[in-house]
Amino acid sequence: MRLTAGSNCLQALGVQSAGLVRGFAEQGTFLDKKDVTDRVLSVVKNFDKVDPSKVTPTSHFQNDLGLDSLDTVEVVMAFEEEFAVEIPDSEADRILSTSDAIDYLASHPMAK
Protein backbone atom coordinates (compact mmCIF):
# COMPACT_ATOMS: atom_id res chain seq x y z
CA MET A 1 0.00 0.00 0.00
CA ARG A 2 1.17 3.46 -0.63
CA LEU A 3 0.58 6.83 0.95
CA THR A 4 0.34 9.78 -1.35
CA ALA A 5 -0.06 13.44 -0.50
CA GLY A 6 -3.37 13.81 1.30
CA SER A 7 -4.83 16.50 -0.94
CA ASN A 8 -4.51 14.36 -4.09
CA CYS A 9 -6.41 11.48 -2.49
CA LEU A 10 -9.13 13.77 -1.24
CA GLN A 11 -9.53 15.50 -4.58
CA ALA A 12 -9.91 12.11 -6.19
CA LEU A 13 -12.70 11.41 -3.73
CA GLY A 14 -14.38 14.68 -4.63
CA VAL A 15 -13.52 16.54 -1.45
CA GLN A 16 -13.09 20.14 -2.51
CA SER A 17 -12.83 22.24 0.58
CA ALA A 18 -9.30 22.50 1.86
CA GLY A 19 -10.76 23.64 5.16
CA LEU A 20 -11.95 20.13 5.93
CA VAL A 21 -8.58 18.57 5.34
CA ARG A 22 -6.41 17.84 8.30
CA GLY A 23 -3.24 17.40 6.29
CA PHE A 24 0.37 16.91 7.19
CA ALA A 25 1.20 20.43 6.09
CA GLU A 26 2.71 21.44 9.41
CA GLN A 27 5.18 18.58 9.41
CA GLY A 28 5.72 18.46 5.69
CA THR A 29 4.19 16.21 3.08
CA PHE A 30 5.09 12.83 1.74
CA LEU A 31 6.76 12.77 -1.62
CA ASP A 32 5.28 10.85 -4.51
CA LYS A 33 6.73 7.36 -4.56
CA LYS A 34 7.40 7.46 -8.29
CA ASP A 35 9.36 10.67 -7.85
CA VAL A 36 11.30 9.20 -4.91
CA THR A 37 12.10 6.10 -6.96
CA ASP A 38 13.46 8.14 -9.87
CA ARG A 39 15.62 10.30 -7.62
CA VAL A 40 16.94 7.37 -5.57
CA LEU A 41 17.87 5.51 -8.77
CA SER A 42 19.59 8.55 -10.23
CA VAL A 43 21.64 9.07 -7.03
CA VAL A 44 22.75 5.42 -7.14
CA LYS A 45 23.48 5.51 -10.88
CA ASN A 46 25.63 8.60 -10.40
CA PHE A 47 27.72 6.89 -7.74
CA ASP A 48 31.06 6.34 -9.46
CA LYS A 49 31.52 2.73 -8.34
CA VAL A 50 28.17 1.59 -9.67
CA ASP A 51 27.43 0.22 -13.14
CA PRO A 52 24.31 2.28 -14.02
CA SER A 53 22.86 -0.53 -16.15
CA LYS A 54 22.58 -2.79 -13.09
CA VAL A 55 20.53 -0.37 -11.02
CA THR A 56 16.89 -1.36 -10.55
CA PRO A 57 14.30 -0.32 -7.94
CA THR A 58 15.21 -3.43 -5.93
CA SER A 59 19.00 -3.62 -6.28
CA HIS A 60 20.84 -4.67 -3.15
CA PHE A 61 23.87 -2.40 -2.76
CA GLN A 62 26.28 -5.12 -1.73
CA ASN A 63 24.90 -8.26 -3.37
CA ASP A 64 23.74 -6.80 -6.68
CA LEU A 65 25.84 -3.68 -7.18
CA GLY A 66 29.09 -4.93 -5.69
CA LEU A 67 29.48 -2.12 -3.20
CA ASP A 68 31.14 -2.65 0.18
CA SER A 69 29.89 -1.44 3.54
CA LEU A 70 31.82 1.86 3.32
CA ASP A 71 30.35 2.55 -0.13
CA THR A 72 26.90 1.82 1.29
CA VAL A 73 27.48 4.47 3.97
CA GLU A 74 28.49 6.93 1.22
CA VAL A 75 25.39 6.16 -0.84
CA VAL A 76 23.08 6.63 2.15
CA MET A 77 24.80 9.96 2.88
CA ALA A 78 24.17 10.94 -0.74
CA PHE A 79 20.44 10.26 -0.19
CA GLU A 80 20.57 12.60 2.81
CA GLU A 81 21.95 15.31 0.60
CA GLU A 82 19.51 14.71 -2.26
CA PHE A 83 16.44 14.66 -0.01
CA ALA A 84 17.66 17.22 2.57
CA VAL A 85 17.04 14.91 5.53
CA GLU A 86 19.24 13.58 8.28
CA ILE A 87 19.01 9.80 8.55
CA PRO A 88 19.89 8.59 12.05
CA ASP A 89 22.46 5.78 12.38
CA SER A 90 19.87 3.23 13.46
CA GLU A 91 17.79 3.84 10.33
CA ALA A 92 20.76 4.15 8.02
CA ASP A 93 21.96 0.69 9.11
CA ARG A 94 18.77 -0.79 7.68
CA ILE A 95 19.03 0.81 4.25
CA LEU A 96 20.74 -1.93 2.27
CA SER A 97 19.02 -1.71 -1.10
CA THR A 98 17.36 0.81 -3.39
CA SER A 99 13.95 -0.49 -2.27
CA ASP A 100 14.84 0.09 1.42
CA ALA A 101 15.84 3.66 0.53
CA ILE A 102 12.69 4.29 -1.52
CA ASP A 103 10.44 2.99 1.29
CA TYR A 104 12.25 5.02 3.92
CA LEU A 105 12.29 8.27 1.97
CA ALA A 106 8.73 7.95 0.68
CA SER A 107 7.54 7.61 4.29
CA HIS A 108 9.73 10.42 5.59
CA PRO A 109 7.58 13.52 6.14
CA MET A 110 10.52 15.93 5.88
CA ALA A 111 12.03 14.57 2.66
CA LYS A 112 12.20 17.26 -0.02
Next chain:
Amino acid sequence: MPVGRTPRVSGLQRQVLHFYRNVIRTAREARPAESQQILQFARAEFERYREVDRKNYQLIEHLLRKGTKQLNLLQSTEVIGVQLHRAAAS
Protein backbone atom coordinates in the same frame (compact mmCIF):
# COMPACT_ATOMS: atom_id res chain seq x y z
CA MET B 1 33.74 -12.20 2.76
CA PRO B 2 31.13 -14.57 1.37
CA VAL B 3 29.61 -13.43 -1.89
CA GLY B 4 25.88 -13.38 -2.46
CA ARG B 5 24.92 -13.04 1.17
CA THR B 6 25.26 -9.92 3.25
CA PRO B 7 27.47 -10.83 6.17
CA ARG B 8 26.05 -10.12 9.60
CA VAL B 9 27.43 -6.89 10.93
CA SER B 10 28.98 -7.10 14.38
CA GLY B 11 28.69 -4.37 16.99
CA LEU B 12 32.24 -3.24 16.40
CA GLN B 13 31.73 -3.12 12.63
CA ARG B 14 28.65 -1.02 13.19
CA GLN B 15 30.67 1.38 15.35
CA VAL B 16 33.22 1.69 12.57
CA LEU B 17 30.52 2.43 10.00
CA HIS B 18 28.91 5.00 12.30
CA PHE B 19 32.31 6.59 12.72
CA TYR B 20 32.75 6.75 8.93
CA ARG B 21 29.35 8.46 8.71
CA ASN B 22 30.48 11.06 11.28
CA VAL B 23 33.58 11.74 9.23
CA ILE B 24 31.50 12.36 6.12
CA ARG B 25 29.20 14.69 8.11
CA THR B 26 32.21 16.64 9.34
CA ALA B 27 33.68 16.84 5.84
CA ARG B 28 30.43 18.32 4.52
CA GLU B 29 30.78 21.26 6.84
CA ALA B 30 34.24 22.12 5.58
CA ARG B 31 34.84 24.28 2.54
CA PRO B 32 34.52 22.34 -0.73
CA ALA B 33 38.25 21.95 -1.41
CA GLU B 34 39.02 20.79 2.15
CA SER B 35 35.92 18.64 2.14
CA GLN B 36 37.24 16.59 -0.78
CA GLN B 37 40.63 16.20 0.90
CA ILE B 38 39.07 15.06 4.16
CA LEU B 39 36.97 12.45 2.34
CA GLN B 40 39.97 11.19 0.38
CA PHE B 41 42.13 11.00 3.48
CA ALA B 42 39.46 9.17 5.46
CA ARG B 43 38.75 6.62 2.74
CA ALA B 44 42.49 6.01 2.29
CA GLU B 45 42.88 5.40 6.03
CA PHE B 46 39.99 2.91 6.04
CA GLU B 47 41.40 1.16 2.97
CA ARG B 48 44.82 0.93 4.60
CA TYR B 49 43.38 -1.38 7.25
CA ARG B 50 40.84 -3.21 5.12
CA GLU B 51 42.59 -6.54 5.59
CA VAL B 52 42.77 -6.37 9.37
CA ASP B 53 41.36 -9.58 10.83
CA ARG B 54 37.83 -9.01 12.10
CA LYS B 55 38.78 -10.71 15.35
CA ASN B 56 41.69 -8.33 15.98
CA TYR B 57 39.59 -6.28 18.40
CA GLN B 58 42.56 -4.57 20.01
CA LEU B 59 43.81 -3.08 16.78
CA ILE B 60 40.35 -2.15 15.52
CA GLU B 61 39.44 -0.44 18.79
CA HIS B 62 42.79 1.34 18.79
CA LEU B 63 42.19 2.62 15.24
CA LEU B 64 38.69 3.70 16.15
CA ARG B 65 40.03 5.71 19.11
CA LYS B 66 42.76 7.20 16.98
CA GLY B 67 40.27 8.15 14.29
CA THR B 68 37.90 9.69 16.81
CA LYS B 69 40.74 11.86 18.14
CA GLN B 70 41.64 12.96 14.63
CA LEU B 71 38.01 13.75 13.96
CA ASN B 72 37.74 15.84 17.12
CA LEU B 73 40.83 17.74 16.05
CA LEU B 74 39.31 18.35 12.65
CA GLN B 75 36.10 19.60 14.25
CA SER B 76 37.95 22.13 16.39
CA THR B 77 37.80 25.59 14.92
CA GLU B 78 41.52 26.10 14.43
CA VAL B 79 41.82 23.21 12.01
CA ILE B 80 40.32 23.63 8.56
CA GLY B 81 41.46 20.55 6.71
CA VAL B 82 43.76 17.65 6.15
CA GLN B 83 45.92 16.87 3.18
CA LEU B 84 47.18 13.61 1.83
CA HIS B 85 50.77 13.55 0.59
CA ARG B 86 52.23 10.62 -1.25
CA ALA B 87 55.77 9.99 -0.07
CA ALA B 88 58.20 9.77 -2.97
CA ALA B 89 59.36 6.21 -3.61
CA SER B 90 62.97 5.91 -2.57
